[in-house]
Amino acid sequence: MTNPRPPQGRTDSAKNRDLETDRERSDGERLTTNQGVRVSHTDDSLKAGERGPTLMEDFHLREKLMHFDHERIPERVVHARGSGAHGVFRSYQDHSELTRAAFLRDPAAETPVFVRFSTVVGFRGSADTVRDVRGFAVKFYTSEGVYDLVGNNIPIFFIQDGIKFPDLVHSIKPEPHHEMPQASAAHDTFWDFISLTPESMHMILWALSDRAVPRSYAEMEGFGVHTFRFVNESGLARFVKLHLKPMKAMTALVWDEAQKIAGKDPDFNRRDLWNAIERGDFPEYELGVQVVEEADEMAFDFDLLDPTKIIPEELAPVRPLGRLTLNRNPDNFFAETEQAAFHPGHVVPGIDFTNDPLLQARLFSYLDTQITRLGGPNFAEIPINRPTCPVHNNQRDGFMRQAINVGRTAYSPNSLGRGCPMLTPSGMGGYAHFMERVDGRKIRERSASFQDHYSQAALFFRSLSEPERRRLIDAGRFELGKVRSMEVRTRMIGHFAHIDLGLARAVAAAVGVEPPRSAPPPPSAPKGVRFSARDLRRSDALSFDGEANRRKRTARGARIAALIAEGFSADDLEALRKAAEREGAEVVTVAATQSPLKSGSGGEATADESFLTTSSVVFDAVFVPGGGAAAKSLAADSDALRFVNEAFRHFKSVGAADEGVDVLHRTSIRGVRVADPGAGALADAGVVTSRAGARGDLLDVFFEAVTQRRHWDRPPHGATPA
Numbered sequence: 256m257t258n259p260r261p262p263q264g265r266t267d268s269a270k271n272r273d274l275e276t277d278r279e280r281s282d283g284e285r286l287t288t289n290q291g292v293r294v295s296h297t298d299d300s301l302k303a304g305e306r307g308p309t310l311m312e313d314f315h316l317r318e319k320l321m322h323f324d325h326e327r328i329p330e331r332v333v334h335a336r337g338s339g340a341h342g343v344f345r346s347y348q349d350h351s352e353l354t355r356a357a358f359l360r361d362p363a364a365e366t367p368v369f370v371r372f373s374t375v376v377g378f379r380g381s382a383d384t385v386r387d388v389r390g391f392a393v394k395f396y397t398s399e400g401v402y403d404l405v406g407n408n409i410p411i412f413f414i415q416d417g418i419k420f421p422d423l424v425h426s427i428k429p430e431p432h433h434e435m436p437q438a439s440a441a442h443d444t445f446w447d448f449i450s451l452t453p454e455s456m457h458m459i460l461w462a463l464s465d466r467a468v469p470r471s472y473a474e475m476e477g478f479g480v481h482t483f484r485f486v487n488e489s490g491l492a493r494f495v496k497l498h499l500k501p502m503k504a505m506t507a508l509v510w511d512e513a514q515k516i517a518g519k520d521p522d523f524n525r526r527d528l529w530n531a532i533e534r535g536d537f538p539e540y541e542l543g544v545q546v547v548e549e550a551d552e553m554a555f556d557f558d559l560l561d562p563t564k565i566i567p568e569e570l571a572p573v574r575p576l577g578r579l580t581l582n583r584n585p586d587n588f589f590a591e592t593e594q595a596a597f598h599p600g601h602v603v604p605g606i607d608f609t610n611d612p613l614l615q616a617r618l619f620s621y622l623d624t625q626i627t628r629l630g631g632p633n634f635a636e637i638p639i640n641r642p643t644c645p646v647h648n649n650q651r652d653g654f655m656r657q658a659i660n661v662g663r664t665a666y667s668p669n670s671l672g673r674g675c676p677m678l679t680p681s682g683m684g685g686y687a688h689f690m691e692r693v694d695g696r697k698i699r700e701r702s703a704s705f706q707d708h709y710s711q712a713a714l715f716f717r718s719l720s721e722p723e724r725r726r727l728i729d730a731g732r733f734e735l736g737k738v739r740s741m742e743v744r745t746r747m748i749g750h751f752a753h754i755d756l757g758l759a760r761a762v763a764a765a766v767g768v769e770p771p772r773s774a775p776p777p778p779s780a781p782k783g784v785r786f787s788a789r790d791l792r793r794s795d796a797l798s799f800d801g802e803a804n805r806r807k808r809t810a811r812g813a814r815i816a817a818l819i820a821e822g823f824s825a826d827d828l829e830a831l832r833k834a835a836e837r838e839g840a841e842v843v844t845v846a847a848t849q850s851p852l853k854s855g856s857g858g859e860a861t862a863d864e865s866f867l868t869t870s871s872v873v874f875d876a877v878f879v880p881g882g883g884a885a886a887k888s889l890a891a892d893s894d895a896l897r898f899v900n901e902a903f904r905h906f907k908s909v910g911a912a913d914e915g916v917d918v919l920h921r922t923s924i925r926g927v928r929v930a931d932p933g934a935g936a937l938a939d940a941g942v943v944t945s946r947a948g949a950r951g952d953l954l955d956v957f958f959e960a961v962t963q964r965r966h967w968d969r970p971p972h973g974a975t976p977a
């Protein structure tokens with residue numbers, strides 16, 4: 256049995272990689288049947304005469320069709336659309352004090368990982384850029400067995416108890432009578448359910464925020480969501496919340512852009528992940544934990560077992576544990592990404608559960624679902640799911656069993672097999688569950704400590720910057736605007752009023768609901784708590800415009816479109832490319848066609864893309880080099896003008912050198928200043944121009960603008976058609 260391949264170094268480009276693989280394959284490989292018999296002809300079936308019927312004895316035809324007829328498996332009931340990558344995890348130091356998990360104790364050890372990112376609602380072929388939660392599931396192949404961290408990019412969930420999960424999912428999936436809409440929450444049944452489920456309000460605000468439209472999986476956080484336990488060698492347990500923080504700053508798409516990308520490049524996030532790994536710009540994250548002592552279980556003004564609550568970082572900082580690096584693309588999507596089976600119950604010694612009722616239900620569901628999806632109980636034997644350490648137990652047989660177990664004894668205790676496989680005492684590495692004391696009556700009830708549904712939603716809203724709040728309100732207007740039932744809209748506005756009156760009024764005004772005049776008073780803080788989230792003014796980590804995220808912004812990985820036409824300035828383009836290379840950004844030339852064209856200095860160039868094959872929505876910035884003739888034709892080309900208008904409207908950096916500035920004059924960009932003839936670099940709201948060529952300060956200022964990614968300080972875009 257082969258275990259997951261160890262990570263390998265970078266290859267130069269996706270193209271080279273495919274060629275290499277094809278070359279390897281062509282090295283003497285012969286077409287055979289599944290039984291290994293060499294095939295001499297595969298284009299015509301065996302017939303009785305040239306125009307006669309096909310013969311049953313054509314074993315090659317029968318096998319080929321039989322296999323094809325059965326090559327689909329059921330997609331995941333949720334998180335069907337996903338993309339995977341291999342990588343490694345390395346602990347920063349020995350964290351024995353916190354946990355006995357070996358992979359967190361040895362900074363010299365590299366633990367292989369497989370990560371799968373996903374959207375939740377859409378079918379397997381749906382678009383990447385829909386408004387949705389993103390799954391962030393990590394499989395650590397540790398020396399002590401597989402540990403799965405099956406998390407999301409939002410630190411909380413819609414419901415507090417797993418028994419409501421089928422209801423939640425039925426409400427958000429396409430409506431059952433006509434199976435519409437695809438991959439979208441913007442329809443009546445979802446908001447009907449939500450408006451009757453106040454516990455979902457905190458999650459709803461996150462789902463309406465930028466978090467639900469990530470620009471890149473490399474620029475997104477991951478969270479374990481539930482409170483788990485870390486247990487150290489001496490049996491000391493602590494509560495932990497797991498975090499994965501990207502090394503890059505978090506970024507998002509704007510909604511108009513996200514919807515357009517869903518049509519122009521539905522694989523946008525998948526492609527971004529694949530390309531980043533191929534070019535060696537490995538996505539990296541820091542695994543960290545917030546730690547709460549067992550004695551402090553009741554010291555907060557929310558319940559640690561309630562999965563609709565965060566622990567604000569101001570109350571418990573995130574302690575960095577180690578670095579996760581994604582450095583190898585899968586070889587085969589189906590074999591690896593599709594067949595990966597994650598399960599929050601896959602834990603290793605040192606990691607344990609709590610009584611969070613959502614987590615407890617998950618511990619059943621994931622094992623159960625794989626039986627339908629992967630065809631039986633032996634899915635742990637599929638290469639992507641196999642531990643890297645040995646597996647010995649008395650589980651036997653079943654559909655698709657791969658292991659050939661030897662010997663007579665498949666039971667324990669036994670003496671005929673010399674007691675094997677033997678047990679490992681907990682002191683020697685065997686798993687032992689934390690001995691939590693449990694005492695209670697059997698009841699179907701929710702704890703009173705789970706009842707505050709609005710305070711943390713309010714904390715989230717007030718932690719956002721003004722532009723973030725505007726976008727959240729717009730998302731609320733969009734989603735509720737798609738809901739036909741006025742009753743549902745009105746109920747939702749009622750909930751929003753509990754969170755923030757301004758939010759409720761702004762959404763109400765757009766969806767025909769009477770804006771509420773006053774807000775219900777916020778719940779008073781429970782007495783005697785030591786750590787209060789309700790009393791926090793704001794929490795920096797919740798906002799993309801927060802201090803911590805702003806510090807991480809760079810231009811690395813940014814994709815810049817350079818618009819060119821016959822007569823463009825090759826010097827400007829070259830200078831742009833050099834500067835981009837220094838910053839780790841990528842320049843893609845775009846022209847009216849992909850036929851060769853001449854630069855101003857007579858050199859020949861062919862654009863990477865044309866206005867037909869690409870669109871400004873898949874770029875982070877646009878730049879127009881100088882060159883009189885080029886500027887003239889671009890200024891007369893409505894596709895070029897739309898390209899720039901759209902980038903402007905989506906708050907992206909727009910740069911232009913020399914005559915390139917004339918192109919900007921022909922666009923609908925208004926309300927920002929551009930450089931005068933003969934003047935050096937001028938930046939206004941992310942529009943960076945110079946009439947002194949694409950050199951020196953222009954490019955410095957342009958890349959400074961690209962580093963900021965979006966420029967929310969732009970004048971209202973009402974006049975910019977795109």
Ligand code: HDE
Pocket residue numbers: 331332333334337371372373389390391392405406407412416417418420478479480481595596597613614616617620621622624625
């Ligand atoms: Fe999942 N979830 N979930 N979920 N979930 C699945 O398992 C489920 C929840 C998450 O890339 C399914 O193998 C229940 C929270 C991710 O393969 C299924 C409940 C969080 C993935 C399932 C939850 C998640 C899944 C579907 C409430 C964040 C994709 C296919 C009790 C912490 C993993 C499968 C991958 C997938 C059940 C809630 C994350 C049906 C019952 C909370 C990232 O078993």
